[in-house]
Amino acid sequence: MSSADRVFERRIVSKRRTSANLEDEPEKQCPNGWASVVAAAAAAASSSSSTLRQKAAACKTSQRTTFQPHPDSICDWFFKVMVLGDSGVGKTCLLVRFRDDMFLGGNYISTVGVDFRNKIISVDDSKVKLQIWDTAGQERFRSVTHAYYRDAHALLLLYDVTNKVSFDNIRAWLSEIRDYANDQVVIMLIGNKADCSLNDRMVKREDGEQLAKEYSVTFMETSAKSGFNVEIAFMAVARELLFKKTGIEKKGSFNVQDYMKEQTKSNCPACSTT
Numbered sequence: 001m002s003s004a005d006r007v008f009e010r011r012i013v014s015k016r017r018t019s020a021n022l023e024d025e026p027e028k029q030c031p032n033g034w035a036s037v038v039a040a041a042a043a044a045a046s047s048s049s050s051t052l053r054q055k056a057a058a059c060k061t062s063q064r065t066t067f068q069p070h071p072d073s074i075c076d077w078f079f080k081v082m083v084l085g086d087s088g089v090g091k092t093c094l095l096v097r098f099r100d101d102m103f104l105g106g107n108y109i110s111t112v113g114v115d116f117r118n119k120i121i122s123v124d125d126s127k128v129k130l131q132i133w134d135t136a137g138q139e140r141f142r143s144v145t146h147a148y149y150r151d152a153h154a155l156l157l158l159y160d161v162t163n164k165v166s167f168d169n170i171r172a173w174l175s176e177i178r179d180y181a182n183d184q185v186v187i188m189l190i191g192n193k194a195d196c197s198l199n200d201r202m203v204k205r206e207d208g209e210q211l212a213k214e215y216s217v218t219f220m221e222t223s224a225k226s227g228f229n230v231e232i233a234f235m236a237v238a239r240e241l242l243f244k245k246t247g248i249e250k251k252g253s254f255n256v257q258d259y260m261k262e263q264t265k266s267n268c269p270a271c272s273t274t
């Protein structure tokens with residue numbers, strides 16, 4: 001993808017910034033509505049949480065900076081995509097890898113409430129704006145995040161291939177999705193941290209594939225750390241949404257699994273097979 005395709009509408013405070021790299025990016029923005037999201041999250045969680053205070057302070061600082069939205073006319077389609085899954089599976093890292101092509105190492109701070117970032121991508125001849133919502137995986141924020149499911153066009157449901165519990169919880173996540181999301185939502189199951197060593201891997205690729213098959217959703221393993229399959233996953237979702245919306249695929253019918261197979265042919269690290 002060319003750099004011209006990577007148009008970011010707003011820059012927002014990442015959840016895992018050191019003071020040093022915050023200074024490196026002084027123009028960072030908070031999304032509209034962030035304050036209310038933080039307030040709701042604060043009510044749901046403990047208002048004395050140091051993480052919350054950190055985030056609120058970072059947000060306040062960023063609100064003083066310049067906001068430069070791109071006109072909506074530059075994109076043909078808009079889709080809202082939510083990233084879900086247990087705490088620590090790598091939702092924020094996946095999003096940051098896709099948006100900024102970098103990996104957030106260093107201190108891990110859990111997401112509070114919800115947060116979104118925009119990215120405009122080219123799909124064939126169309127400019128597609130993905131508004132990607134990162135959600136807190138922690139149980140205590142669940143009532144806050146449920147409110148955002150309803151108008152989502154696609155859900156990326158993540159588990160961590162090194163954490164069996166996060167995989168076992170996928171059924172519960174799918175049940176929540178059934179309760180709160182709309183019936184037409186596109187769902188992709190993602191096994192993240194595929195860069196892990198064989199010793200660390202607790203969930204076989206085939207188990208992920210099997211579960212996805214059972215629920216008739218698409219499946220992919222990714223690594224936010226190495227970038228493995230990250231762009232392909234978002235592109236596949238964008239293509240599927242576009243295809244659903246237009247009902248037209250220039251090169252015949254569109255099958256998301258075939259598309260992913262084709263894209264991942266030469267993109268398979270040794271650790272993704274067990």
Ligand SMILES: Nc1nc2c(ncn2[C@@H]2O[C@H](COP(=O)(O)OP(=O)(O)OP(=O)(O)O)[C@@H](O)[C@H]2O)c(=O)[nH]1
Nearest residue numbers: 087088089090091092093110111137193223224225
């Ligand atoms: N090895 C490896 N580590 C990862 C990967 N993605 C994320 N991590 C690490 O996993 C930890 C959790 O990542 P996050 O992206 O913050 O997880 P999250 O799902 O957003 O967590 P919550 O905000 O609590 O819901 C961090 O220490 C990351 O550095 C990956 O692909 N590979």
